[in-house]
Amino acid sequence: MTLHLPAGPALSFGAASASYQIEGAIAEDGRGPSIWDTFTQVPGATKDGKDGSLACDSYHRYREDVDLVAELGADLYRFSVAWPRVIPTGDGAVEPRGLAYYDRLVDALLERGVTPTGTFYHWDLPQILEDRGGWLVRDTAYAFADYAMVVHEHLGDRVKVWATHNEPWCAAYLGYAAGIHAPGRREGGDAHRAAHHLLLGHGLAAERLHAAGCQDVGIVLNLAPVWPEAEVDPAAADGIDAIRNRVWLGPLVDGAYDAGLLRVAPVLAEADLVRPGDLDLIRGSADWMGVNYYTPVRPGPAQPTPAGETRHPETDAYPGVEPVTFVVREPRTDIGWEVDAYGLEELLLDTHKRTGLPLMVTENGAAYDDALVVEVPGVGRIVQDEDRRSYLETHIAATERAREAGADVRGYIVWTLLDNFEWAEGYTKYFGIVHVDPQNQQRTPKASYRWLQERLRG
Numbered sequence: 001m002t003l004h005l006p007a008g009p010a011l012s013f014g015a016a017s018a019s020y021q022i023e024g025a026i027a028e029d030g031r032g033p034s035i036w037d038t039f040t041q042v043p044g045a046t047k048d049g050k051d052g053s054l055a056c057d058s059y060h061r062y063r064e065d066v067d068l069v070a071e072l073g074a075d076l077y078r079f080s081v082a083w084p085r086v087i088p089t090g091d092g093a094v095e096p097r098g099l100a101y102y103d104r105l106v107d108a109l110l111e112r113g114v115t116p117t118g119t120f121y122h123w124d125l126p127q128i129l130e131d132r133g134g135w136l137v138r139d140t141a142y143a144f145a146d147y148a149m150v151v152h153e154h155l156g157d158r159v160k161v162w163a164t165h166n167e168p169w170c171a172a173y174l175g176y177a178a179g180i181h182a183p184g185r186r187e188g189g190d191a192h193r194a195a196h197h198l199l200l201g202h203g204l205a206a207e208r209l210h211a212a213g214c215q216d217v218g219i220v221l222n223l224a225p226v227w228p229e230a231e232v233d234p235a236a237a238d239g240i241d242a243i244r245n246r247v248w249l250g251p252l253v254d255g256a257y258d259a260g261l262l263r264v265a266p267v268l269a270e271a272d273l274v275r276p277g278d279l280d281l282i283r284g285s286a287d288w289m290g291v292n293y294y295t296p297v298r299p300g301p302a303q304p305t306p307a308g309e310t311r312h313p314e315t316d317a318y319p320g321v322e323p324v325t326f327v328v329r330e331p332r333t334d335i336g337w338e339v340d341a342y343g344l345e346e347l348l349l350d351t352h353k354r355t356g357l358p359l360m361v362t363e364n365g366a367a368y369d370d371a372l373v374v375e376v377p378g379v380g381r382i383v384q385d386e387d388r389r390s391y392l393e394t395h396i397a398a399t400e401r402a403r404e405a406g407a408d409v410r411g412y413i414v415w416t417l418l419d420n421f422e423w424a425e426g427y428t429k430y431f432g433i434v435h436v437d438p439q440n441q442q443r444t445p446k447a448s449y450r451w452l453q454e455r456l457r458g
């Protein structure tokens with residue numbers, strides 16, 4: 001039974017962010033380097049060659065951001081804590097100036113009547129831990145639990161709803177298999193080790209957080225409806241579902257990795273990796289689940305890799321699975337992701353049935369190339385983004401339909417408040433409902449923000 005997750009008769013609304021994507025100030029107040037600081041310096045790692053050193057400068061402008069969230073009429077703000085800000089050496093001394101930043105942020109939110117919800121890990125691993133093996137080694141899971149406890153001891157009096165990880169699929173498989181996210185490693189099937197250690201870190205942290213009285217410990221997954229095309233090899237489609245969805249849900253719900261998953265990820269059967277007690281610790285450890293949804297996954301016909309060519313990165317993110325094409329139907333957003341609101345409805349209903357947990361849509365939104373800024377008399381500058389508004393409207397409606405059909409969905413949190421550093425895409429894809437001028441970080445609400453504001457304020 002969670003105590004603080006939204007539980008009102010209506011859906012709660014919020015906006016989300018992540019530390020490395022918005023904060024900047026990477027060398028301020030004792031922050032240590034993270035894997036994203038290192039990775040972004042590799043030529044070609046980001047599309048525009050840029051990094052998060054300035055981003056939206058939210059480390060200094062957080063009050064403006066809090067005002068934007070409050071004026072939106074949002075109930076919630078989802079932020080993540082930068083591990084290297086709080087423990088710059090990963091598992092050593094705590095940096096009080098790093099914690100003080102989150103104090104300021106949380107207090108400002110509470111003053112404006114917005115409930116903060118925190119995520120401990122949105123991908124900014126301290127570099128020093130990566131140098132010791134990163135998520136491929138077990139020690140990182142223990143260091144993560146220690147770090148989560150430091151943050152909870154400090155902020156837990158004011159932040160009641162926590163998620164351990166954001167999208168561990170990306171951290172494990174984009175980071176350690178496809179190599180397109182930090183730390184940029186291409187370790188094939190060893191990436192499954194990272195998946196297990198992320199889950200173990202979640203389990204260790206959840207156990208200690210529960211013991212410390214926190215009853216709202218969740219995990220945020222980018223689960224996806226997997227809709228195989230007619231020509232697909234069923235074993236490949238099953239492998240994709242296993243690595244995208246079941247590798248997380250199996251341990252969390254049943255305390256087991258299933259046979260179909262073990263076929264593509266035999267390493268998960270190794271006794272030295274999955275040690276006695278690990279799966280028992282993970283089973284039942286989440287009080288709620290965050291669902292991040294953008295697009296369905298449609299595995300298509302097999303795609304053999306011609307000799308000498310590298311496999312498509314999306315294929316590499318599913319190690320052990322025969323390469324398939326990923327079919328993307330129209331319409332698509334600017335990042336090339338298919339728009340299908342029904343996918344969210346189905347995913348929420350399936351996740352509800354599978355887990356029985358209270359759910360939150362912890363991220364949903366769309367990238368569009370909406371650089372057009374117009375001056376509206378009496379309103380000021382706005383960015384016209386009808387496509388994003390329509391995406392949000394149809395996906396909020398899908399969330400409501402899933403609720404009406406019985407899914408226990410408590411909140412809908414839009415990704416994202418601000419145009420920000422979009423990982424390997426650099427600053428070339430815009431998900432924000434608020435435009436951020438890259439020259440001076442000036443914030444300008446878009447039409448989608450105004451639309452949501454009107455809806456939330458009734």
Ligand code: IFM
Binds near residue numbers: 021292415422423431
């Ligand atoms: O920007 C990311 C976010 O950090 C995690 N979920 C997906 C978003 C869009 O790619």
